Amino acid sequence: MFPNLESTSAALNARARKSLAGGGSRSTIRTNPYTLYIRDAQGAEVVDVDGNHLLDFINNYTSLIHGHSYPPIVEAVRGQLPRGSAFSFCHESEIDLAELLCERVPSFERVRFMNSGSEAVMNAIKLARAFTGRPKIAKCDGFYHGSYDFAEVSLSSGPEHWLQEDPPSLAYSRGTPQSVLDEVVVIPFNEPQHSQRILERHAQTLSCIVVDTTCMRLGGNLVREDYVTMLKDISRRNGILLVYDEVVSFRLGYSGSQGVLGVIPDVTALGKIIGGGFPVGAVAGRADVMSMFDSPADGVAPLPHGGTFNANPITMSAGLAAMKDMTPDAFESLNLMGGKAREAMTNVFTESGVIGQVTGVGSFFKLHLHDRPITTVQDAGVSSEGQQQLATLRANLIDAGIFLGSGCFGCLSTATTDTHIERLCTALAGALRKIDG
Ligand SMILES: Cc1ncc(COP(=O)(O)O)c(C=O)c1O
Structure with a gap:
């Protein structure tokens, strides 16, 4: 099943390269030797254009918390679509979704x-610069x-940089101006002492510290x-904004x-x-900080922010339908299922005799082909040979009807069942046997 160079997906990849730069519009979803094209997606499953069925354990890189084509979302979008999909007016669904978010998260006083x-x-970064100057x-x-x-x-710093106590500011893509690198202070994740020393050196010129939790x-x-407590303390003492x-x-x-976590940021990027499966982003945070978006009656806001499709009514309706069903109980059972899946896959590793581990929290999981504890970027680093092994494991899983994200990262959705986890474990056992043999 995968890879099959005679497949319709492989042919579409070849066709795409003739009209699409890079053969597609998203660097992060590429698989080798070709990327699958999907015909249909329902719940936890996708069907590709060759008719292959796959259990989707990446859910559009974590965005589909209810899996594919969740009926309440389909219904919400169906309700909105004939009444307009985009207009240069406001729509009440934007307020509804903002209210839902503000009610749930104490640090969200305003949303954009x-x-x-x-x-x-x-x-979030522009907001921090505008607020702090x-x-x-x-x-x-x-x-x-x-x-x-x-x-x-x-983003692409390598092992030679991770060993340094003061990580350098490195360009990720060709053409990044030196002026951009000069404005970014790089700190080592989960290393409070080194990070604190670096942050204190720049404290008076820093607008924000951005961290993915x-x-x-x-x-x-x-x-x-x-680590986040240290980031919070240093931010508060120096008038820097903490951005999650x-x-x-x-x-x-x-x-x-x-x-x-219980450690509260000033601003959050969402x-x-x-978005319930539609394109979305949001910034939420303290009212005084968010007031940078406020326009006076006779002028422009300190931080003007336009966007033809911002708060699009289709996205807002879908997002509202998705989030309404994520009650505290729904999050709890999803996260319990995540724990169950990690435990079951850990058992598969143990029984296979292949050295590895499964990490993650909540509904996330990631497979590793080493067993050292992972706290810092150094711990997680793998050689190019290790990366190749993970890519092979991922390809073996695709061949067995299981789709994970790059680096064998995955997540569950509310559509995931015990049977899906059993199928994942059976496929993993087979895929590990293949790389072991
Ligand atoms: C932590 C984190 N921040 C930001 C983004 C960017 O989000 P988007 O792909 O919607 O632009 C991603 C995307 O995967 C992410 O993982």
Whole structure:
């Protein structure tokens, strides 16, 4: 089944390369030797154009908390579509979704919507600069926050940098101006002492510290509490804003990961699940900070923010339908299922004799082909040979009808059942036998 160079997907990849730059519009979803094209998706399952059925354990990179084509979302969108899909007026659903979010998360006093997690991080950073009047930002070495060039700095740093106590600001993409690198202070994730020393050196020029509370590259575990406590203290003492990137980690609970951590940010970047499967981003936070978006009656806001599709009524209706059904009980059972899945896969590793581990929190999981404890970026780092082994494991799983994200990262949805987890474990046992043999 995979790979099959005679497949319709393989042919579509070849056709796509003739009209689409890079053969597609999303670098992060590529699989080798070709990317699958999907014909249909329902619940936990997708069917590709060749008729292959796959259990989807990545759910559009965590954004589909109810899986595919969740009936209440389909119904909400069906209700809105004939009444208009985009207009240059406001729509009540925007207030409804903002109210739902503010009711659930104490640090959300105001919300502003946009169209992607990348835009959310970008606007959170611009907001922090506008509010503090300071130019620099701090971010963790090796962390992904979407495609804003400031947020991309040091995303692809390698092992040679992780061993350094002062990680350098490195360009991710060709053409990044030196001026961007100069404004980004890079700190080592989960290393409070080194990070504190670096942050104190730049404290008077920093507008914000951006941190993802569950880094997927590390295995989807929650950030160390003493680390975020240190970030919070240093921010408060120096007038810096603490920004959580909860584009992914908002999945952790009714009040996001901040509800679990108990350390509260000033501003949060959101995306993914709050759009119910449609393009979305949002910035939420303290009212005084968010007031940078307020326009006086006779002028422009300190931080003007336009966007043709911001708070699009289709997205807002879908997001509202998705989030309404994520009650505290729904989050609890999803997270319990996540724990069950991690435990079952850990047993598969033990029985297979292949060295590895399963990490993650809530509904996240990640497979690793090593067993060292993972707290820092160094711990998670794998050689190019290790990355190749993970890619092979992923391909073996696709061949067995299981789809995980790159690096064998995955997540569940409310559509995931015990049977799906059993099928995942059976496929994993077979896939591990193949790489072992
Ligand atoms: C932590 C984090 N922040 C930001 C983003 C960017 O979100 P989007 O892909 O919607 O632009 C992502 C995307 O995966 C992410 O994982």
